Amino acid sequence: MHILFGLLIACSLFSSYASAQTRTVSLSWTASASTGVTGYNVYRATSAAGPFTLLNTSQISTTTYNDVMAAIGQTYTYQVTAVAPPCTPTTPATSSCGESAPSVPATTTVPARPSITVSVTVAVQ
Amino acid sequence: MIRWLAWILICPAVWSQQSIWPASTVPANSSFPDTTSVELGVKFRSDVAGQITGIRFYKGTGNGGTHIGNLWNVAGTRLATVTFAGESGTGWQQALFAAPVSIAAGTQYIASYFAPLGRYAANSAFFASTGVDNPPLHALQNGANGGNGVFRYTAVSAFPTSTFNSTNYWVDVVFVPSGGGGGSLPPAPATALSVAVH
Numbered sequence: 001m002h003i004l005f006g007l008l009i010a011c012s013l014f015s016s017y018a019s020a021q022t023r024t025v026s027l028s029w030t031a032s033a034s035t036g037v038t039g040y041n042v043y044r045a046t047s048a049a050g051p052f053t054l055l056n057t058s059q060i061s062t063t064t065y066n067d068v069m070a071a072i073g074q075t076y077t078y079q080v081t082a083v084a085p086p087c088t089p090t091t092p093a094t095s096s097c098g099e100s101a102p103s104v105p106a107t108t109t110v111p112a113r114p115s116i117t118v119s120v121t122v123a124v125q
Numbered sequence: 126m127i128r129w130l131a132w133i134l135i136c137p138a139v140w141s142q143q144s145i146w147p148a149s150t151v152p153a154n155s156s157f158p159d160t161t162s163v164e165l166g167v168k169f170r171s172d173v174a175g176q177i178t179g180i181r182f183y184k185g186t187g188n189g190g191t192h193i194g195n196l197w198n199v200a201g202t203r204l205a206t207v208t209f210a211g212e213s214g215t216g217w218q219q220a221l222f223a224a225p226v227s228i229a230a231g232t233q234y235i236a237s238y239f240a241p242l243g244r245y246a247a248n249s250a251f252f253a254s255t256g257v258d259n260p261p262l263h264a265l266q267n268g269a270n271g272g273n274g275v276f277r278y279t280a281v282s283a284f285p286t287s288t289f290n291s292t293n294y295w296v297d298v299v300f301v302p303s304g305g306g307g308g309s310l311p312p313a314p315a316t317a318l319s320v321a322v323h
Contacts, residue, residue: 051201
């Protein structure tokens with residue numbers, strides 16, 4: 001029983017420690033003005049010069065994205081591209097195709113979590 | 126007669142392939158005396174949509190080892206890679222991807238190759254005041270897109286991001302334009318990207 005209790009405390013502490021090292025960076029952007037856009041890709045780099053890594057595993061259908069693995073203290077540069085269907089010889093000349101140029105990048109440094117001081121007063125009677 | 130028939134069948138495919146530099150081009154400095162392992166590239170775009178089917182580079186004396194060709198988008202995502210095989214001693218080398226990569230018109234890409242033993246072709250101040258225009262392909266002049274060409278000292282093939290003195294490293298692509306009047310415009314980019322930490 002004591003061992004199980006100890007494990008629960010250890011897991012809880014580890015989980016708290018892991019989440020304490022990362023924060024969520026929320027991205028939002030204005031949609032591409034082109035018709036036929038099927039989604040967006042979000043890229044991240046630790047240097048403004050790149051290289052950039054694709055974050056999303058499937059196309060993003062909205063204009064928001066949460067990077068939940070942003071390390072505290074790290075500076076990140078993000079870019080977003082709009083994606084249309086692949087270009088093929090049969091693509092109508094009036095349709096957009098392929099991936100757009102990247103958006104103007106946005107950079108942020110992930111700050112530490114604000115600390116909270118909890119005071120507990122115990123009255124002994 | 127059979128030879129003529131073969132040329133009739135082959136020539137359209139050959140003619141449809143395009144590159145920035147013709148095979149007759151010989152760099153003024155084909156073997157720079159730097160033996161460091163390095164990735165070398167060129168920023169380019171096409172006026173029309175099409176497919177990149179492979180990578181070319183000029184090989185000078187001493188540029189040995191196993192070369193790897195790559196195509197990247199501006200975000201640094203590797204779109205295709207190929208290992209060169211059956212190279213000649215010097216001159217233009219070419220390797221084709223296992224599958225062609227569709228590119229959009231008017232969009233910048235980076236073609237590069239990995240030279241593990243250095244001794245690459247390099248001509249400095251090449252892109253400082255002009256690009257290379259062989260429509261529909263264009264090697265980009267230094268400007269809004271940053272410097273050209275690009276390189277990265279690295280032990281393994283990787284996205285080249287550094288520039289030095291507008292040097293041309295003589296990297297090229299094999300390009301096949303889209304036929305049949307296909308669409309040629311990439312979508313407009315997203316705008317007003319903002320980030321907030323929670």
